Amino acid sequence: MLNVQSITKSYGKKQILDGISFSIQEGEIVGLVGENGAGKSTLLQILATLAKPTKGKIFLNDQAYDEHKKNIRKQIGFVPQDIAIWEEFTVEENMAFFEKLSWVNKSKQQLKQLCIDMSLDKWKEPVHTLSGGMKRKLNLAISLIHDPKIILLDEPTVGIDLKSKKEIANHLKTLATEQNKIIIYISHDMDEIISLCNRILCIGDDPFYQNILESSGKHIVTF
Amino acid sequence: MKPIIQTRLIHWKKQWPSLIFWLVLPLIATLFIINMTSIVQEDSKIPIGIVMEENTPMANNLLKSIKASPLIRVYDLSESEAKQLIESHELDSAFVIESGYQQQIKDGNRNRLITGYQSDLSFAYTPVSEMIISYVQQDTGKAKAAHTIMNVAENIDPDTRYSFDEIINKIQEVQSQENLIRTNFSFSNMVENDHKEELTVWNIWGLWAIFSILSTLLLSDWIIKEKYSGILPRFAFIRFSFKSYLIQNVFLYSSILFIFDSLAALGFHYFLNEPVSLKLVGAIIAFRITCSAGAFLLALLFKHIYLFYNVSFTLVLWITITSGAIFPIERLTDRFPWLTYLNPLHPFLNQEFWGLWMIIFIVIIGIWFAKGEKLNA
Numbered sequence: 331m332l333n334v335q336s337i338t339k340s341y342g343k344k345q346i347l348d349g350i351s352f353s354i355q356e357g358e359i360v361g362l363v364g365e366n367g368a369g370k371s372t373l374l375q376i377l378a379t380l381a382k383p384t385k386g387k388i389f390l391n392d393q394a395y396d397e398h399k400k401n402i403r404k405q406i407g408f409v410p411q412d413i414a415i416w417e418e419f420t421v422e423e424n425m426a427f428f429e430k431l432s433w434v435n436k437s438k439q440q441l442k443q444l445c446i447d448m449s450l451d452k453w454k455e456p457v458h459t460l461s462g463g464m465k466r467k468l469n470l471a472i473s474l475i476h477d478p479k480i481i482l483l484d485e486p487t488v489g490i491d492l493k494s495k496k497e498i499a500n501h502l503k504t505l506a507t508e509q510n511k512i513i514i515y516i517s518h519d520m521d522e523i524i525s526l527c528n529r530i531l532c533i534g535d536d537p538f539y540q541n542i543l544e545s546s547g548k549h550i551v552t553f
Numbered sequence: 554m555k556p557i558i559q560t561r562l563i564h565w566k567k568q569w570p571s572l573i574f575w576l577v578l579p580l581i582a583t584l585f586i587i588n589m590t591s592i593v594q595e596d597s598k599i600p601i602g603i604v605m606e607e608n609t610p611m612a613n614n615l616l617k618s619i620k621a622s623p624l625i626r627v628y629d630l631s632e633s634e635a636k637q638l639i640e641s642h643e644l645d646s647a648f649v650i651e652s653g654y655q656q657q658i659k660d661g662n663r664n665r666l667i668t669g670y671q672s673d674l675s676f677a678y679t680p681v682s683e684m685i686i687s688y689v690q691q692d693t694g695k696a697k698a699a700h701t702i703m704n705v706a707e708n709i710d711p712d713t714r715y716s717f718d719e720i721i722n723k724i725q726e727v728q729s730q731e732n733l734i735r736t737n738f739s740f741s742n743m744v745e746n747d748h749k750e751e752l753t754v755w756n757i758w759g760l761w762a763i764f765s766i767l768s769t770l771l772l773s774d775w776i777i778k779e780k781y782s783g784i785l786p787r788f789a790f791i792r793f794s795f796k797s798y799l800i801q802n803v804f805l806y807s808s809i810l811f812i813f814d815s816l817a818a819l820g821f822h823y824f825l826n827e828p829v830s831l832k833l834v835g836a837i838i839a840f841r842i843t844c845s846a847g848a849f850l851l852a853l854l855f856k857h858i859y860l861f862y863n864v865s866f867t868l869v870l871w872i873t874i875t876s877g878a879i880f881p882i883e884r885l886t887d888r889f890p891w892l893t894y895l896n897p898l899h900p901f902l903n904q905e906f907w908g909l910w911m912i913i914f915i916v917i918i919g920i921w922f923a924k925g926e927k928l929n930a
């Protein structure tokens with residue numbers, strides 16, 4: 331269980347997050363929505379240990395973030411908003427590169443399966459020849475190499491076709507239901523959020539999002 | 554270290570032509586330049602024809618002395634060949650050692666021993682002929698001395714007889730042992746070089762060092778490429794921090810470069826007879842550390858790769874100039890001796906291990922590494 335207790339974040343005098351608390355169970359997919367600049371990425375960075383909250387505590391299965399950072403990091407799969415892959419490598423080389431540097435040992439077959447699972451069937455092609463959708467899938471696959479417990483995704487499907495979006499969403503659903511992962515998902519695509527997530531966290535007090543989301547019947551928390 | 558090697562190999566698989574190029578550049582370029590300049594030196598020697606009309610020890614000795622002169626190149630020719638080549642100006646001048654040379658010398662005759670040929674374009678005829686005359690005079694002098702000794706010996710002790718050849722041989726022996734007689738000729742516009750001890754890169758290891766700095770700098774471009782490739786966020790979630798990834802890769806690159814440095818030492822030993830010593834190996838290791846550390850620190854400062862290339866070339870040019878390779882800087886270094894110590898090539902060319910820059914670079918890298926990771930916020 332991921333437990334977030336009254337997180338506050340300010341940059342200088344500017345307060346971005348103000349006393350956010352929630353907890354997420356294994357197997358849950360939680361959507362994170364809000365207008366531009368609301369602080370979604372900031373919250374995700376904090377959950378990924380990449381930024382420190384100004385105040386507040388976070389626990390993963392009773393382990394405090396600030397005390398067990400190294401151990402917590404091994405359980406985090408972070409999918410950056412900007413694609414973080416080697417453009418000149420093939421899919422295979424990208425997977426091999428990050429597997430070698432990871433904490434785990436995976437066979438080539440296992441790595442290939444990881445790609446096939448999300449319908450990334452190109453293996454020998456150089457990444458720069460791939461479509462945006464394929465790159466996004468690889469960006470996600472690399473983050474899953476070390477079997478993380480929590481998967482944090484910052485707009486992982488921005489700018490790609492509907493089919494690729496569905497394929498990624500389907501795979502995330504499988505990961506949550508079959509492997510009990512905790513998934514936190516940022517998107518500006520409300521249809522995607524509604525169809526994918528069990529619960530929705532809305533940052534900011536703009537009633538706009540609430541109005542759209544309420545009709546979906548999902549559980550919504552606003553900060 | 555194993556994962557670092559494995560992942561670097563994936564990169565190198567894409568880059569091997571340029572990698573190999575920069576690794577062998579210092580060795581190949583140095584060999585090329587050294588060969589070119591010695592060919593140029595060979596070309597600047599004046600071509601002289603010598604026609605040997607007789608084959609006696611004395612005549613051969615004379616030929617050997619002429620050939621030993623550093624400013625001329627001697628061709629053995631027949632008289633007609635020599636005349637032809639002078640007409641076509643392929644030879645500056647030619648000299649015939651006439652038949653009967655040894656006998657004439659023995660007999661004390663000093664006429665018609667050597668005949669000289671020149672054309673209207675010959676400019677070395679006079680100095681070369683003067684040089685040859687001085688050698689001939691040595692021979693006639695020796696002959697005179699031999700006759701005198703024979704006469705004196707006969708007067709003192711008529712029973713012991715020295716032959717003329719015995720005495721000449723003895724004189725030659727003494728002469729070569731003691732270096733009594735020495736003839737040099739030089740052209741008035743050519744000042745004889747007497748080399749002072751000074752920092753110069755215009756030698757094998759100096760040239761190599763310049764090229765080596767250049768290739769180390771250009772091989773360090775991966776640091777900039779990878780720092781700005783966008784993969785940085787991933788380093789929080791793998792086994793290596795970005796800094797330790799960088800440091801270990803720099804170590805790997807330095808090791809590969811050191812292998813090629815050693816190959817260069819072997820190459821220079823094999824092709825140019827450069828001595829290899831333990832001191833040299835120590836100096837190469839220190840130079841390698843300095844070079845790799847410096848290139849690494851420089852690359853860390855840059856975001857744009859072409860700016861880095863430009864600065865690298867400029868820096869190498871600057872080091873070349875301040876080492877006095879392009880124009881002499883003794884005046885400057887005489888007045889400001891510390892300039893020599895600032896030169897990164899100084900310890901290497903003096904085959905020393907410790908250098909100012911090596912220490913500075915290592916300290917800076919230590920501080921940089923100890924400061925920890927930005928991502929670890």
Ligand SMILES: Nc1ncnc2c1ncn2[C@@H]1O[C@H](COP(=O)(O)OP(=O)(O)OP(=O)(O)O)[C@@H](O)[C@H]1O
Nearest residue numbers: 341342344346364365366367368369370371372373
């Ligand atoms: N390092 C930083 N220093 C100062 N301010 C920052 C920093 N990072 C983010 N901010 C500010 O914090 C606010 C929230 O940024 P954040 O990126 O979390 O928003 P977001 O909800 O992800 O927006 P978007 O939908 O555009 O991605 C913004 O106003 C941004 O300018």
Ligand SMILES: [Mg+2]
Nearest residue numbers: 370371372411
């Ligand atoms: Mg964002």
